[in-house]
Amino acid sequence: MTAEFPNPGGRHGVGGRPPVQHPAAEPALLVVWFLLCGWMDVRALFLVLLVTTSDYLISARLASASRTRARLLLLSTSVSIDIGLLLIWRAAGVFPGLADLLNGAPFSASGTVKALVPVGLGFFTLRSLGLVIDVYRGVAVPCAAWIRYASFLCFFPAFVAGPISRGNQLLPQLQGGIGLRWNGFVGGSSIFVQGLAKKMLIADRLATIVDPVFASPGLYPPLTVAAGILAYSLQIYCDFAGYSDMAIGAARVLGIDLPRNFDMPYVATDIAEFWHRWHITLSTWLRDYVFLPIAYVGSRWAEELGLSRQRGELLNYAVASVLTMLLAGLWHGSGWGFLLWGGAHGLALATHRVWRGAGGRKRQMPSWLGWALTFMFVSLSWVPFRAASVGDAGDIYGSLLGLGTQRTYEWFPSWFPICAGAVLLGHLATLWITHPRPTLMPAMASGLMKTLGLTVEHRQFAGAYLVPTRVTVPGTYFIVLFILSTLLFAPSKVGPFVYAAF
């Protein structure tokens, strides 16, 4: 666990306004969410009730069980249920017969095979399993009430696509009570709008470039295919980071802090740093519950095999990285493309570690070169992740190298440089205003923020966001311009969130 624990009371006291809070808020929200969830995808409701009830009972029993065997049996049961559910639905992606069965009565809302994965399945199973493992390890206490456990699992802003909050992050805050606070409302709305703009203005616009290129890569010249691949790198970031911002903003309106999920991943200068910045809640979950246990077992084996400390450490890291990332690939989906993506990242992490050397030796390369290699690798690795099949991914790589067999057509998307420029500008601005050390023109930055009536809320747990502190003419000007531009210039076709499918 790297993130600091939030202090929910700390930020709401400004202005001395008490929160609008009611003891019935938590059950009321839960009931509303169950109804909404049932309406969206009745299978998800069924599964979330199953996971909530089984894991709630198992974690309660774990806390009281003293015998190691009994505790292991309870943990195995929970792992089997949670991972089993995930595996069944992932397998349905490979076996159409199973997909038909899973989408049939009584689980199916629509009776179609389109909505294959129940909403939020990948996320609430990890949340629940994490809590059970924490109780098993003795680092968390089980929930006293089923309703609290259900609230933790179904906390609606994070239900569909995370962030995957841990029990000791969210449960104490739920204990403190859900309620509307003025400061939380202003800050939360601001964060929500920033996420909405990422999604609607950039991600959905980039989708209009990505979709045709990935649908028929052979039609386009290499430069357009390269733009399509880079556009997907930016689209998936803006789409997912946009969702995470919206979830964090919506939660903050209710006085709850969710952990940050992204920290400018495309500024990473090596692949390990990328995974410290990308989908942080998943990468830390995988590190704590998959990588470290594998590495622990691996180190025991290395000792038994009599390998030297340095060699054992390297081998252990490489094996654990590859296995963990393969599992991360499988978590995203059952296709070979996801496995390829996970395997490539696992190998890249292992290669990076070997190159840097174990122990004391620490090789470095120029940061610009590290950045370029990392960004290129990450972008190219998105191809099998996004392509409909491994064959299609091969076609895309072929077209990128100009090896396509079809006749190509002239087309270069004019929105690509605009969207890429917006992301770059956003990254640079964030680096400028959130840099912990004195930066270039610090007085200018603080003066600008003061004029706009904005401040950077920079917290280790939830990340850095621009939030308004007072109403000013320039501040209102930019906020209204931002909101209206999102409404006017976003594409009319709003695509689903990419990660809602996982």
Added chain:
Amino acid sequence: MRVAKPLLAPALGLALSLLTLEGVSRSYFNYRSIRDPVLGSVVAAGHTFRSRIEGSGVGYHEDHGVRRAPDLGPRSGARILCVGDSYTEAHQVSDDEVYTTLVERSLDRSGMPAAVLNIGRSGLSVADYVVNSQAFKEATSPTWTVVQIHDLDFYSDTWQTSKTHFRRRCSACPIEAVRIAPVPDDTVRRTMRWLRNQSALVGFGMHRWQELAGVSRRNSQPSGAEEHATATLASTVDFPVTEELRMLARAYDGRLTLLLLGRFDPAHPGRDTDEEAVITRAARELGISLACSKDEYPALAQKGIAPHGFPNTSLNSGHMNAAGHAAAARVLTRELLRLHAEGRI
């Protein structure tokens, strides 16, 4: 004053941001409309329609919403009326690129001076061209008419009852065109039009609202509803293409050319769709002049150019780009010159 002071900053900020967006909207999406007694809402004479939503186009309009480049000037010869949908209206390209301008210039260079009058309107169907033929003729006094069509225009498109459409009362009855009366020009509409004409931002906002409402309506339709409706229609009406074509030809006294804008298949650019083949055959049987843009597609494909799509949208999607208009202009010019040589125009 005590109440007004805290509101001053947000009000000023709001006003400045609206002013900025007004300036942006004027170059992004802007036009001035009037209510024409014959044709309904049209772009006001002497004004331009500017749009950068799909492609980038500026179109100058004359009386009755006729689009014609301002530098073309009056012509003494034939008056060729081009009716069609948004592909002829062509807000995605500029006056110099739209096929009607290119045809007029080509005809002039070939020694056949003619004024080509573009009266394309978004959303019109073949039934509209039939029902409105008299109004079109009265407004523009053409000597020849070009009707722009697509492969599905004689099929599902013109049998949709939500707009002006064809119907057949009984299996033995001839088909008839049913006009859906336009929405009356009440005070609310007049006020909205006035507001839109004052502010490009209001106009753009209204356009966005309609666009998003349209997307929302389409999303809320039960899946497969449209296909089911079309399938039902197909089994009962069976799309009498020849009869529809005959009715269209009669509406323009037989003095018309069909401009068929073919569907572009990058893998087989010259191959007709089934519907295109049926229309071509029916037009030949009825002796109706026809020009098909598909004749130019293999040459375009050879150069790696698709006739549809723009840098700010997607390749081969949406409306015709400048290359598509040029291809349409080439086939239409050839056909009009042939008719001229035969003495029919």
